[in-house]
Amino acid sequence: MYADTTTDSMKKAAEETDRRRQIQKEYNTKYGIVPKSIQRQIGENIFDLDVRRPSGRRTSFDLTKMSKQMSKEKLKQELEEEMLEAAKTLDFEKAAEIRDLIKNIQ
Numbered sequence: 001m002y003a004d005t006t007t008d009s010m011k012k013a014a015e016e017t018d019r020r021r022q023i024q025k026e027y028n029t030k031y032g033i034v035p036k037s038i039q040r041q042i043g044e045n046i047f048d049l050d051v052r053r054p055s056g057r058r059t060s061f062d063l064t065k066m067s068k069q070m071s072k073e074k075l076k077q078e079l080e081e082e083m084l085e086a087a088k089t090l091d092f093e094k095a096a097e098i099r100d101l102i103k104n105i106q
Helices: 008-031 063-069 072-088 092-105
Strands: 048-052 058-062
Touching: 072 092
Parallel strands: none
Antiparallel strands: 048 058
8 A cells, every 4th residue: 555644444454454464374373384376387277268259159269279270470360359359349358368368478
């Protein structure tokens, strides 16, 4: 949180966070749990995309199969077209997912 002054609600939120953090630490100590970050490879979980076509029909893409059959550039081009199509149909969440996937492919 960023502010010039600390309000009562900000102070309460910080205290609640500290209280919960302390409970979690005690639980971890009691059961011998050592917290660690999740380790994943980039592109490990290429997911199925469900994209709307101009007809309103939904189409699923299995990107794992597609990536094996297409070159990177061809796959990127196909995904960019689908991203633009999703944006045109105002499905911005899907467009953002496709955008992120394109970034991972590069």
